[in-house]
Amino acid sequence: MASSGSIQIPRRLPLLLTHDGVLLPGSSMRCSVDTPGNMELVRNRLLRGTSLKSTIIGVTPNTSDPASDSEELPALHRIGTAAIAVQVVGSNWPKPHYTLLVTGLCRFQITEIVKARPYPIAEVEQLDRLEELSSKDEFKEALGDLSEQFYKYAVQLVNMLDNSVPAVAKLKRLLDNLPRELLPDILTSIIRTTNEEKLQILDAVGLEERFKVTIPLLLRQIQGLKLLNKTRNPKIDDDKRVVAIRPLKKLGGISGKGFSLENADDDDDDSDDILMLEKKVKSCSMPEQALKVCMKEMKRLKKMPQSMPEYALTRNYLELMSELPWSKSTRDRLDIRAARILLDNDHYAMTKLKKRVLEYLAVRQLKNNLKGPILCFVGPPGVGKTSVGRSIAKTLGREFHRIALGGVCDQSDIRGHRRTYVGSMPGRILNGLKIVGVNNPVFLLDEVDKLGKSLQGDPAAALLEVLDPEQNHNFTDHYLNVPFDLSQVIFIATANTTATIPPALLDRMEVLEVPGYTQEEKIEIAHRHLIAKQLTQHGLTPQQIQIPPETTLEIITRYTREAGVRSLDRKLGAICRAVAVKVAEGQHREAKPDATEATDVDESKASLSEDTRARDIGDPADLTLPPEMPILIDHHALKDILGAPKYEIEVFERLNQPGVAIGLAWTPLGGEIMFVEASRMDGEGQLTLTGQLGDVMKESAHLAISWLRSNAKKYQLTNASGSFDLLDNTDIHLHFPAGAVTKDGPSAGVAIVTCLASLFSGRLVSSDVAMTGEITLRGLVLPVGGIKDKVLAAHRAGLKRVIIPQRNEKDLEEIPNNVRRDLNFILAAVLEDVLNAAFDGGFLEKSGQELLNSKL
């Protein structure tokens, strides 16, 4: 603690205006610097200055409104404290500011403001010149009993305070050695006082007055502590410490000197909060290790001044710890029969998936083994993966929480940040647990295939620990820094494709394929679930709107092209919105019959026909006609509401010249039909490939050409000049439309061969056939994946025949009966089978005959 006895402060001092506290000589204070003037002072004077003198500033209480500081120099308190800036800490969060640690040296009085901008500089007069009273005798003579009385109370008070607070311990040690005249300032800053009281002490320039003002404050504190010791359990050291730093509310009124209690109330609330927080931490039955850490942090928190940046961090940490569901869980209520009914009620079709989910639930019912497999639903968007996850939680009576992992590329998203980081927070797993408030929810890890990687680590690696039943009972989030048991949580993952799921992660999950829907399934889903849901969402009833199955089919075939039902759902939503306008208008009319009659008679006469009425539904501007209920959504109404159809069946138009074939592709969004186009021109035997193809697909194209060249004679394939050397003076260009979409994989092999065979033979490929299959150089057709999705795509596109590899025959079982009925499947073992099926009347017939003849 500084003595001002030998200090000579500069005559001119820069002034730091404080709103939130009064600095007294001999004590230290942390102040937050965020007003423009103060920020300038720190930047220009403290951070640039090099001499000790440059660190001496005047700290002046600013009693006016803090907001006014930036505009004009406020009326300053004439007396301030010269202080030395001991530490400056800068931070940009939540906004740029500095935290300044200052130690008071002596009082000064402002004689004149020399400069007001960018920060005030004042001519000052030093007030505490204590060397005048340095001799003990002189001092005794001057103040006599008053000083003795003060000293007695000071000793009594300091003995009552808790020794474990460093400032108290230091004060106890120094009490005898410090000059008495310094004690009023030092004690006032350590006991509980309001800013107004501190200002009184600051203004008490004469020592006698200073003692007189301080004694009642000491007495008040002593009495308060006595009272508190009576009412509280004095054995608990922690409580005593809290009292020492932030005494309770009751103390405020004891001296009855009429000071403002505003600040006091804040502090009291805070200490109450801390006690509440402590209780909360103790009552949430966390494991011993976690409790130990919390108690340690709690101790630190109690000793910390509130202005310290770490105070908020520690407090947030403790609050999170107390909010985590360490031992709170819901009771599982599992009844397999009820689960089956619920799953069936919520979801149409998906038989295979529902069957596997029921098996999973049945095993849980029989054996509450928490180390069950982690299910991963893989399928195109909008096929109900998330919604099945939600149903599982519902059947188990557990809380449900979805964690979106798409685009997550930082492992601290999963594991949290260490608390040393500014703005650190726990990871998504623990945050999810805090939100649901129980430790056994169902967590849906959505889009695990879209996890990214970055310099900040691999989030998939962090997920490994979360999903591993052997490790996750000890999952340690960096923010928490103590283990949390995740073994009670059921994790379900969803993805659009397994190709991009990191192998180690995939290995820990049981993949359940969720394929796209057929048109018939979509119609059923729409009528059983989606329409009802949309009606409720738009406040409509089945008596007000009627959507026949033909309309749904039209939406499915001509307005959407998807494997799932999300766009269909959106289109139904659009229809409901348009109808809602009409219905609301009708109600409005009924409510005000006169007004409508008066204004709308003529217009309603003008549009009376049923047809026109239906067509007008989509036009919100035409609100003239009260609709007749239910409003039927027919073909015309559909066109009015949704506009012209987006997708036309174009297959036939595009297959009207040689060199085009239809392949089938699998994408994460479901199956797609894919046109393959080829053309030839004079050249030097170059092959050009366009349409963003991957390496495997390019290789398939080369394979196809090689096979055709080697079999050109057999199939009578010739180039433009009639030569069997197909590339002689000829360039070939192969294109796969939808050029912006990257395509890869071997399954286009048969389609490329067919397309080139068509080009070189000049024959048209049948317009009702699509194909998939990998090829070899010897002309074998090898099996490929995604058969169900591909077949559904062919069905959606209105094709009649599908060529698939023979070894994929077993996959046909998965295809719904109605689709199988509509389609004709050709199982191909070799490329000859493919070509024979792809061309009307077979491919070999004509050429094969010729070949035989030539042999004879």
Ligand SMILES: Nc1ncnc2c1ncn2[C@@H]1O[C@H](COP(=O)(O)OP(=O)(O)OP(=O)(O)O)[C@@H](O)[C@H]1O
């Ligand atoms: N078989 C079904 N029966 C009833 N409703 C379904 C069915 N399949 C999908 N839905 C409905 O379709 C909507 C979209 O489903 P959901 O959000 O679960 O799709 P998702 O497969 O999780 O898609 P994404 O991969 O984009 O997250 C939901 O409203 C859901 O209720």
